[in-house]
Amino acid sequence: xxxxxxxxxxxxxxxxxxxxxxxxxxxxxxxxxxxxxxxxxxxxxxxxx
Ligand SMILES: [Zn+2]
Numbered sequence: 001x002x003x004x005x006x007x008x009x010x011x012x013x014x015x016x017x018x019x020x021x022x023x024x025x026x027x028x029x030x031x032x033x034x035x036x037x038x039x040x041x042x043x044x045x046x047x048x049x
Contacts, residue, residue: 004028004035 001011001019008023017030020040027046029036038046 005037 001013002009003011003019003021003023005026006021006023008021010022011019011028012022014020014027019028019030020026021028025040026049027038027040029038037049039049041047
């Protein structure tokens, strides 16, 4: 598993089909062929980017 944005392998699994990149501080969700990218806000909520 590598980050689709930066290519780093510093990616941790945080849920089902959910991964977090420790390099760009964003979360990914894989839904079929689609990859959604979220930034994690200070309050812990996710904002799609
Ligand atoms: Zn990354």
